Amino acid sequence: MKIAVDAMGGDNAPQVVLAGVQRARDEFSELEFTLYGDEAQLTPLIKDMTRLTIVHTTEKINGDDEPVKAVRRKKQASMVLAAQAVKNQTADAVFSLGSTGALLAAGLFIVGRIPGIDRPGLMPTLPTTDGHGFVMLDVGANAEGKPQQLVNYAVMGDFYARDLRGLRQPRVALLNNGTEPNKGDSLHQETYQLLSQLEGLNFIGNIESDKLLQGVADVVVTDGFTGNAALKATEGTAKTILKLVKSAIMDSGFKGKLGGLLLKDGIKNIASTFDVSSYGGAVLLGLKAPVIKAHGGADADAVYYTIRQIREMLANDTVGKVQAYFAATKGHTSVDK
Incomplete structure (x- = not known):
């Protein structure tokens, strides 16, 4: 190689x-x-x-x-x-x-x-609270997308999840602003219909951004503009939370530092979960x-x-x-x- x-x-x-x-x-x-x-x-x-x-x-x-x-x-x-x-x-x-x-x-x-x-499409692997992670594409290679392009992303993400994540039937979801099939603009509605009809793909429907880190999907499909925004929001939120936790411990005097010491292993686990x-x-x-x-x-x-x-x-x-x-x-x- x-x-x-x-x-x-x-x-x-x-x-x-x-x-x-x-x-x-x-x-x-x-x-x-x-x-x-x-x-x-x-x-x-x-x-x-x-x-x-x-x-x-x-x-x-x-x-x-x-x-x-x-x-x-x-x-x-x-x-x-x-x-x-x-x-x-x-x-x-x-x-x-x-x-x-x-x-x-x-x-x-x-x-x-x-x-x-x-x-x-550009595809990173992102963390989930259960530690398994998920892949998402596109996250910025293309600002706009067409339904067939998003279907192609789903197929390629499925192959990757099978080969590198060891999943027999990866759960594929479409990032949207609601879970119902008729949610979103024409791009998302048409993509939903195409994915629903695609043989051999374990399409589980729409997923909202607040569920991304909960491990409900293995492959998340979206257009590049939306994907990049979701990626940056996820990364920024994770870093901000960890920074706030650290500040809360260090700025709370002796009791805060003592509490932080007692929670040291738990905090390390959280940091490890979000370290991609x-x-x-x-x-x-x-x-x-x-x-x-x-x-x-x-x-x-x-x-x-x-x-x-x-x-x-x-x-x-x-x-x-x-x-x-x-x-x-x-x-x-x-x-x-």
Whole structure:
């Protein structure tokens, strides 16, 4: 399994990238990595070059670059070269902590879409109170969506949940402003009808945003604008609650700190529940190969878990299954998988 790594992307690159890569390399003997970045910065951070190859480049895509222009103009950027390796079939997957928009552009223009997929969707794994988590797409690859695109997201999310979450019949839900079939705008109403008729899909209906973290669905489908808003609201709320709990303990004098000490294990469990680093990165589903985006501020552990996620996708041939499905249905998503 050959993974192309944008070693220069992210807030703490290349240190955390190489630390996570080397941990994964040491654990999984089948993994090989090509690291794209400044050799002068990368080499001192590597203790053992086993199954690691450096492709030197000093050009990188910055967070303030316009994504499409940057991908087209910075031909020697670490992210662009990593994506090009997948296109040329010298790598099986590409991984970056860099600009989300640029990675989306590189995925679309360089790696390419699966035939039958109009628009790929960005899919992270989010936490639930029962600790199992769920996947949601799209969370920002496309500001708008059409009913058939959301159906495609449901199919791809279902494949992913089966392969990487080990679920035999993932519960698929449509994010909406009510649970009734006639709720929402025309996009959501039409999508509801299509999902209801799709064979082989365990569609459980609409889900409202207040139920997202309660573990009632395994795959949540939505348009990119709504998904991104829900994602940011969920992440922001979780961080705010944890911050408030910490402040309440530290600002309440001796009794508050004593109470915090007694509740230490419970607070750690809450923090662990909402720490999504162990789930890996966000997958750009709908492309011809795994393209994975980890958070720009990710640490070495998050990099390691993202590589584990890529390994599982490759081992299960998740992208290949999606390609075969859409090739068989020829755009008519009604065949039992």
